[in-house]
Amino acid sequence: MKTELSQKLGIEHAIFGFTPFPAVAAALTRAGGFGVLGAVRYTAPDDLARDLDWMQDHTDGLPYGLDVVMPAKRVEGVSETDVEAMIPEGHREFVRATLAKHGVPELAEGEASGWRITGWMEQVARGQLDVAFDYPVKLLANALGSPPADVVARAHDHDVLVAALAGSARHARHHAEAGLDIVVAQGYEAGGHTGEIASMVLTPEVVDAVSPLPVLAAGGIGSGEQIAAGLALGAQGVWLGSIWLTTTEAELHSRALTAKLLAAGSGDTVRSRALTGKPARQLRTRWTDAWDDPDGPGTLPMPLQGLLVAEAVSRIQKYEVEPLLGTPVGQIVGRMNSERSVQQVFDELTRGFEKTVDRVNRIAGRSAS
Amino acid sequence: MKTELSQKLGIEHAIFGFTPFPAVAAALTRAGGFGVLGAVRYTAPDDLARDLDWMQDHTDGLPYGLDVVMPAKRVEGVSETDVEAMIPEGHREFVRATLAKHGVPELAEGEASGWRITGWMEQVARGQLDVAFDYPVKLLANALGSPPADVVARAHDHDVLVAALAGSARHARHHAEAGLDIVVAQGYEAGGHTGEIASMVLTPEVVDAVSPLPVLAAGGIGSGEQIAAGLALGAQGVWLGSIWLTTTEAELHSRALTAKLLAAGSGDTVRSRALTGKPARQLRTRWTDAWDDPDGPGTLPMPLQGLLVAEAVSRIQKYEVEPLLGTPVGQIVGRMNSERSVQQVFDELTRGFEKTVDRVNRIAGRSAS
Incomplete structure (x- = not known):
């Protein structure tokens, strides 16, 4: 599965895998794809350095990437404490009441919340970059959005390609104007932050909008058929995130959450502002229902919502409170029905792609080649 | 573009086109595809007979189909007047106020509303079938949903294949159990009634759910790339509706509406209950905004909403009141940017498909064939 972009990066298959877990990212790269490690959970630069050391030792010199969350708009000199102060008391009370209603225990004294909003702030992302460029x-x-211009320049100085997600052709054009190298067209069906245009329509729109910049198709891809579809739509590769959550290398640390993912159907996700304040596709739970309830207080804008719910999400995850337990995931969750290794999933993707090419050739009346 | 289904139907290309306009349906069939005429606007059987006569004379003996709207659940002995009586006065007042706000003129005395709810009732659909089977x-x-069992049996007696739209694997399985021959997997991005699962995810799910029944991919398809994607996802053909609305053969009878469609982007549609009471994708307008406004009265269930707004929609269309003027259409509206003949669009689809197969073969490292 070779495209101009895959050849530029020196990878065997134009399959990009986003994951918060180093073991998954490394396995993806070793399998012949391109692992992209999500950095948002690393609030301490040393933790990121430790995991990048590990990645170095487990990727056989093959290439991999890093995904940061860096808002394009810089908010100067605003601390987490300043943001905390902007949260209305009524919303805090709603969090307490919702957790109490479902019997969610408190964290132990001094126990830190695992999910921190700080990873979403530019200062933290810049600290991550200081580490990453080593x-x-x-x-x-x-x-x-597009990273700040100085970050793009710094990346290019280090021969690092810069990519950004786009949910519309307008976003994509903005990325092209900002000098980015790759646009990830993130369809409505994708997990995490996503817009309203589905991949079938979005991918070719973004390809047309930024050509000749390479585009990766993201959203709804978890099989070889879907990879072939994404490439047919004009992408130079595919970007998969959800499918790795149920691999044996994924460190979800929650059997209950893994079980929920394995059992969920494609209709069991929702595009909700509950997690960050911006629409992000995730498992639909009693927690998302509470935030999406027209009779509730509703969500706060980013970054307030993330800060408001950070500790609550940690508590729900730690105590595996089933009705509230969720995670960002795309509609492809309906096809995540067994736990397998990254290599097994990857082999199935490439085999499925080859079979699909055979099938489409038969439909087109092309001889087997 | 040959599949088992296209060969069974004796068509050159597995491209199915749904349209309310006989001239479009006939042109599609003549081009080597399969035109499917929407019957919902024919309230008088004679009108349908007249247009089917015309179709006969303009399809060179090539095959075509008919699309009816027949609720699976039968409501015995309920007339339009009975349904009218169930509409709350507050909703009628909201219609009057919204039309007045935008200065929509009244219809002339005795002038019939063009858009009738009656086409959505089973009695009318059965009258259409009495005509169609001739x-x-x-x-x-x-x-x-699935048509009633006696209708399926009657169709099969006439060697007519029966298809139904499905927005989920569950719907699709229901169709298979009802003895249907084809399932149209209608993705979130499609125009008209649609569910929440996008085509990229829905198509393969439906294929798996009903195999070996043939599946047509619908939603988001308006180019050769998208046809290749739909077929890659396992479909035996593609079902396109929106793309024909801006062909020269389409009889929209409103330059203002055609202009709106040509100008609209993929983000200018909304999945709203405004038209029928069930979620249907359509152009977003001040009219849909009024019904989707949380501070408004909200929509009524099907069939009440359709009956409530029928005359209003006719008035908006007749007087081309631009801010309110809309139509069911999918996200592909963003690519409908020029008026061309059905044959021109069709040629572009088939040429684009061939080019896409070439491109995917290059990515797969297959030699040109």
Whole structure:
């Protein structure tokens, strides 16, 4: 599965895998794809350095990338404490009441919340970059708009390609104007932050909008058929995130959450502002229902919502409170029905792609080749 | 573009086109595809007979189909007057106020509303079938669930294949159990009634759910790339509706509406209950905004909403009141940017498909064939 972009990056298959877990990212790269490690959970630069050291030791010199969350708009000198102060008391009370209603225990004294909003702030993302540029990272991806110009320039100085997600042709054009190298067209069906245009329509629109910049198709892809579809739509590769959540290498640390993912159907996700304040596709739970309830207080804008719910989400995850337990995931969750290794999933993707090419050739009346 | 299904129907290309306009349906069939005429606007059987006569004379003996709207649940002995009586006065007042706000003129005395709810009632659909079975219609499609068992049996007695739209694997399995021959997997991005699962995810799910029944991919398809994607996802053909609305053969009878469609982007549609009471994708307008406004009265369930707004929609269309003027259409509206003949669009689809197969073969490392 070779495209201009895959050849530029020196990878065997134009399959890009986003994951918060180093073991998954490394396995993806070793399998012949391109692992992209999500950095948002690393609030301490040393933790990121430790995991990038590990990646170095487990990727056989093959290329991999890093995904940061860096808002394009800089908010100067605003601390987490300043943001905390902007949260209305009524919303805090709603969090307490919702957790109490479902019997969610408190964290132990001094126990830190695992999910921190700080990873979503530019200062933290810049600290991550200071670490990342010491490693042979080949791609820097940004989930929230184009990165600031100085970051793009710094990446290019290090021969690092810069990618960003786009939910519309307008976003994509903005990325092209900002000098980015790759646009990830993130369809409505994708997990995490996503817009309203589905991949079938979005991918070719973005390809047309930024050509000749390479586009990766993201959203709804978890099989070889879907990879072939994404490439047919004009992408130079595919970007998969959800499908790795149920691999044996994924460190979800929650059997209950894994079980929920394995059992969920494609209709069991919702595009909700509950997690961050911006629409993000995730498992639909009693927690998302509470925030999406027209009779509730509703969500706060980013970054307030993330800060408001950070500790609550940690408590729900730690105590595995089933009705509230969720995670960002795309509609492809309906096809995540067994736990397998990254290599097994990857082999199935490439085999499925080859079979699909055979099938489409038969439909087109082309001889087997 | 040959599949088992296209060969069974004796068509050159597995491209199915749904349209309310006989001239479009006939042109599609003549081009080597399969035209499916929407029957919902024919309230008088004679009108349908007249247009099917015309179809006969303009399809060179090639096959075509008919699409009816027949709810699976039968409501015995309920007339339009009975349904009218169930509409709250507050909703009628909201219609009057919204029309008045935008200066929509009244219809002339005795002038009939063009858009009638009656076409959505089973009695009317059965009258349409009585007409249709006198013609060599090869496919009967139903937009609302599986048709009643006696209708399926009657179609099969006439060697007519029966298809129905499905927005989920569950719907699709229901169609298979009802003895249907074809399932149209209608993705979130599609125009008209649609569910929340996007085509990229829905198509393969439906294929798996009903295999070996043939599946048509619908939603988001308006180019050769998208046709290749739909077929890659396992479909035996593609079902396109929106793309024909801006062909020269389409009889929209409103330059203002055609202009709106040509100008609209993929983000200018909304999945709203404004038209029928069930979620249907359509152009977003001040009219849909009024119904989707949380501070408004909200929509009524099907069939009440359709009956409530029928005359209003006719008035908006007749007087081309631009801010309110809309139509069911999918996200593909963003690519409908020029008026061309059905044949021109069709040629572009087939040429684009061939080019896409070439491109995917290059990515797969297959030699040109």
